[in-house]
Amino acid sequence: MKKAHLARLIDHTNLRPDATDNDIIRLCTEARSYGFKAAVVNPVNVRLAAKLLDGSETAACSVVGFPLGAITSQAKTFEAEEAIRNGVSEIDMVANIGALKSGRLDDVRADIESVSAAVKGRGMILKVIIEACFLTNEEKVNICLLAKDIGVDFVKSSTGFAEGAKVEDIRLMRKIVGSSMGVKAAGGIRSYSDAIMMIEAGASRIGTSSGVKIMEECPE
DSSP states (O other): OOHHHHHTTEEEEEOOTTOOHHHHHHHHHHHHHHTOSEEEEOGGGHHHHHHHHTTSSOEEEEEESTTTOOSOHHHHHHHHHHHHHTTOSEEEEEOOHHHHHTTOHHHHHHHHHHHHHHHTTTTOEEEEEOOGGGOOHHHHHHHHHHHHHHTOSEEEOOOSSSSOOOHHHHHHHHHHHTTSSEEEEESSOOSHHHHHHHHHHTOSEEEESOHHHHHHHOOO
Protein backbone atom coordinates (compact mmCIF):
# COMPACT_ATOMS: atom_id res chain seq x y z
CA MET A 1 0.00 0.00 0.00
CA LYS A 2 1.30 3.44 -0.91
CA LYS A 3 2.34 5.54 2.07
CA ALA A 4 0.18 8.51 1.08
CA HIS A 5 -2.91 6.31 0.87
CA LEU A 6 -2.17 4.58 4.18
CA ALA A 7 -1.67 7.92 5.93
CA ARG A 8 -5.17 9.04 4.89
CA LEU A 9 -6.62 6.00 6.68
CA ILE A 10 -4.97 6.78 10.02
CA ASP A 11 -6.47 8.66 12.96
CA HIS A 12 -3.36 9.57 14.99
CA THR A 13 -4.44 9.39 18.61
CA ASN A 14 -3.50 10.50 22.10
CA LEU A 15 -6.27 9.93 24.64
CA ARG A 16 -4.04 9.45 27.66
CA PRO A 17 -5.32 11.16 30.80
CA ASP A 18 -1.83 12.52 31.47
CA ALA A 19 -1.29 13.97 27.98
CA THR A 20 0.45 17.34 28.30
CA ASP A 21 0.31 20.32 25.98
CA ASN A 22 3.66 19.22 24.57
CA ASP A 23 2.25 15.75 23.89
CA ILE A 24 -0.64 17.26 21.92
CA ILE A 25 1.73 19.55 20.04
CA ARG A 26 3.83 16.52 19.11
CA LEU A 27 0.74 14.55 18.05
CA CYS A 28 -0.54 17.33 15.80
CA THR A 29 2.90 18.09 14.35
CA GLU A 30 3.28 14.42 13.43
CA ALA A 31 -0.25 14.29 12.02
CA ARG A 32 0.40 17.29 9.78
CA SER A 33 3.81 16.00 8.73
CA TYR A 34 2.57 12.56 7.68
CA GLY A 35 -0.77 13.75 6.35
CA PHE A 36 -2.87 11.64 8.68
CA LYS A 37 -6.64 11.85 8.27
CA ALA A 38 -7.27 13.06 11.82
CA ALA A 39 -5.70 13.73 15.18
CA VAL A 40 -7.88 12.41 17.99
CA VAL A 41 -7.75 14.04 21.43
CA ASN A 42 -9.76 14.35 24.60
CA PRO A 43 -12.23 17.27 24.83
CA VAL A 44 -9.91 19.36 27.02
CA ASN A 45 -7.30 19.34 24.25
CA VAL A 46 -9.59 20.14 21.33
CA ARG A 47 -8.97 23.89 21.24
CA LEU A 48 -5.19 23.42 21.12
CA ALA A 49 -5.39 20.65 18.52
CA ALA A 50 -7.74 22.60 16.28
CA LYS A 51 -5.40 25.60 16.38
CA LEU A 52 -2.37 23.46 15.53
CA LEU A 53 -4.15 21.71 12.65
CA ASP A 54 -5.76 24.80 11.16
CA GLY A 55 -5.03 25.05 7.45
CA SER A 56 -3.90 21.42 7.14
CA GLU A 57 -5.58 18.40 5.59
CA THR A 58 -5.69 16.72 9.02
CA ALA A 59 -8.98 16.98 10.92
CA ALA A 60 -9.25 17.66 14.63
CA CYS A 61 -11.33 14.91 16.23
CA SER A 62 -12.76 14.71 19.75
CA VAL A 63 -14.12 11.78 21.69
CA VAL A 64 -17.52 12.07 23.37
CA GLY A 65 -18.78 10.05 26.34
CA PHE A 66 -15.31 8.55 26.54
CA PRO A 67 -14.26 5.93 27.50
CA LEU A 68 -17.33 4.27 29.06
CA GLY A 69 -20.29 5.74 27.19
CA ALA A 70 -22.08 5.73 30.53
CA ILE A 71 -23.16 9.36 30.70
CA THR A 72 -26.51 10.78 29.70
CA SER A 73 -27.39 11.57 26.12
CA GLN A 74 -27.77 15.23 27.10
CA ALA A 75 -24.20 15.25 28.42
CA LYS A 76 -22.90 13.62 25.25
CA THR A 77 -24.73 16.17 23.13
CA PHE A 78 -23.25 19.02 25.16
CA GLU A 79 -19.77 17.53 24.78
CA ALA A 80 -20.23 17.25 21.03
CA GLU A 81 -21.55 20.79 20.67
CA GLU A 82 -18.69 22.21 22.74
CA ALA A 83 -16.13 20.25 20.72
CA ILE A 84 -17.63 21.63 17.52
CA ARG A 85 -17.46 25.18 18.90
CA ASN A 86 -13.82 24.54 19.77
CA GLY A 87 -12.94 23.51 16.21
CA VAL A 88 -13.38 19.78 15.58
CA SER A 89 -14.74 18.35 12.36
CA GLU A 90 -14.99 14.74 13.56
CA ILE A 91 -16.60 13.16 16.64
CA ASP A 92 -16.01 9.65 18.02
CA MET A 93 -18.83 8.91 20.49
CA VAL A 94 -19.12 5.91 22.79
CA ALA A 95 -22.54 4.31 22.59
CA ASN A 96 -24.65 3.37 25.63
CA ILE A 97 -23.28 -0.15 26.03
CA GLY A 98 -25.30 -0.95 29.13
CA ALA A 99 -28.57 -0.09 27.39
CA LEU A 100 -27.56 -2.22 24.42
CA LYS A 101 -26.83 -5.23 26.60
CA SER A 102 -30.12 -4.68 28.44
CA GLY A 103 -31.98 -4.89 25.14
CA ARG A 104 -33.10 -1.24 25.30
CA LEU A 105 -32.49 -0.55 21.64
CA ASP A 106 -34.77 2.51 21.64
CA ASP A 107 -32.52 4.10 24.26
CA VAL A 108 -29.41 3.21 22.25
CA ARG A 109 -31.00 4.79 19.19
CA ALA A 110 -31.96 7.94 21.10
CA ASP A 111 -28.44 8.22 22.49
CA ILE A 112 -26.84 8.09 19.04
CA GLU A 113 -29.50 10.32 17.49
CA SER A 114 -28.90 13.01 20.12
CA VAL A 115 -25.27 13.38 19.07
CA SER A 116 -26.09 12.90 15.40
CA ALA A 117 -28.49 15.85 15.62
CA ALA A 118 -25.68 18.03 16.99
CA VAL A 119 -23.43 17.33 14.01
CA LYS A 120 -26.08 17.11 11.28
CA GLY A 121 -25.80 19.70 8.54
CA ARG A 122 -22.37 20.89 9.67
CA GLY A 123 -20.26 18.70 7.41
CA MET A 124 -19.02 16.75 10.41
CA ILE A 125 -18.02 13.08 10.58
CA LEU A 126 -19.66 11.01 13.34
CA LYS A 127 -18.22 7.66 14.42
CA VAL A 128 -20.02 5.41 16.92
CA ILE A 129 -17.81 3.30 19.18
CA ILE A 130 -19.52 0.00 19.93
CA GLU A 131 -16.84 -1.49 22.27
CA ALA A 132 -17.17 -4.86 20.57
CA CYS A 133 -15.29 -6.83 23.24
CA PHE A 134 -18.31 -6.50 25.56
CA LEU A 135 -20.89 -7.56 22.98
CA THR A 136 -22.35 -10.75 21.62
CA ASN A 137 -22.48 -11.07 17.86
CA GLU A 138 -26.22 -10.38 17.99
CA GLU A 139 -25.57 -7.15 19.91
CA LYS A 140 -22.88 -6.14 17.41
CA VAL A 141 -25.33 -6.68 14.59
CA ASN A 142 -28.06 -4.72 16.37
CA ILE A 143 -25.98 -1.63 17.06
CA CYS A 144 -24.36 -1.59 13.62
CA LEU A 145 -27.79 -1.76 12.00
CA LEU A 146 -29.01 1.06 14.27
CA ALA A 147 -26.03 3.24 13.39
CA LYS A 148 -26.55 2.55 9.69
CA ASP A 149 -30.25 3.37 9.92
CA ILE A 150 -29.55 6.63 11.75
CA GLY A 151 -27.05 7.58 9.07
CA VAL A 152 -23.81 8.00 11.01
CA ASP A 153 -20.58 7.90 9.06
CA PHE A 154 -18.64 5.13 10.83
CA VAL A 155 -18.95 2.35 13.34
CA LYS A 156 -15.81 1.94 15.42
CA SER A 157 -14.72 -1.26 17.13
CA SER A 158 -13.18 -0.10 20.38
CA THR A 159 -12.11 2.70 22.67
CA GLY A 160 -8.73 1.04 23.17
CA PHE A 161 -9.29 1.21 26.92
CA ALA A 162 -10.77 -2.30 27.05
CA GLU A 163 -9.71 -4.96 24.53
CA GLY A 164 -8.46 -3.79 21.17
CA ALA A 165 -9.72 -4.42 17.67
CA LYS A 166 -10.17 -7.99 16.45
CA VAL A 167 -10.14 -9.03 12.82
CA GLU A 168 -13.32 -11.06 13.18
CA ASP A 169 -15.18 -8.05 14.58
CA ILE A 170 -14.04 -5.81 11.75
CA ARG A 171 -15.16 -8.41 9.21
CA LEU A 172 -18.55 -8.70 10.91
CA MET A 173 -19.01 -4.94 11.15
CA ARG A 174 -18.17 -4.49 7.48
CA LYS A 175 -20.56 -7.28 6.53
CA ILE A 176 -23.38 -5.63 8.49
CA VAL A 177 -22.96 -2.06 7.24
CA GLY A 178 -21.90 -2.94 3.70
CA SER A 179 -20.08 -0.40 1.57
CA SER A 180 -22.30 2.54 2.43
CA MET A 181 -20.46 3.61 5.59
CA GLY A 182 -17.08 3.45 7.24
CA VAL A 183 -15.63 0.96 9.69
CA LYS A 184 -12.92 2.13 12.08
CA ALA A 185 -10.62 -0.37 13.77
CA ALA A 186 -9.03 0.92 16.96
CA GLY A 187 -7.15 -0.46 19.92
CA GLY A 188 -3.95 -2.50 19.90
CA ILE A 189 -2.95 -1.59 16.33
CA ARG A 190 0.76 -0.99 16.79
CA SER A 191 2.45 -2.05 13.56
CA TYR A 192 2.16 -1.85 9.78
CA SER A 193 1.16 -5.53 9.65
CA ASP A 194 -1.57 -4.90 12.26
CA ALA A 195 -2.94 -2.02 10.20
CA ILE A 196 -2.91 -3.96 6.92
CA MET A 197 -4.64 -6.90 8.57
CA MET A 198 -7.47 -4.62 9.72
CA ILE A 199 -7.74 -2.89 6.34
CA GLU A 200 -7.94 -6.25 4.57
CA ALA A 201 -10.71 -7.25 7.00
CA GLY A 202 -12.74 -4.20 5.95
CA ALA A 203 -11.52 -1.23 8.01
CA SER A 204 -11.59 2.11 6.22
CA ARG A 205 -10.03 4.01 9.13
CA ILE A 206 -7.37 2.97 11.66
CA GLY A 207 -7.24 4.52 15.13
CA THR A 208 -3.81 4.24 16.67
CA SER A 209 -1.25 5.98 18.83
CA SER A 210 1.45 4.27 16.74
CA GLY A 211 0.84 6.14 13.49
CA VAL A 212 4.45 7.22 13.08
CA LYS A 213 5.77 3.68 13.68
CA ILE A 214 3.27 2.27 11.17
CA MET A 215 4.38 4.76 8.53
CA GLU A 216 8.05 4.05 9.19
CA GLU A 217 7.37 0.34 8.68
CA CYS A 218 5.46 0.89 5.44
CA PRO A 219 7.64 -0.75 2.75
CA GLU A 220 7.17 1.86 0.03
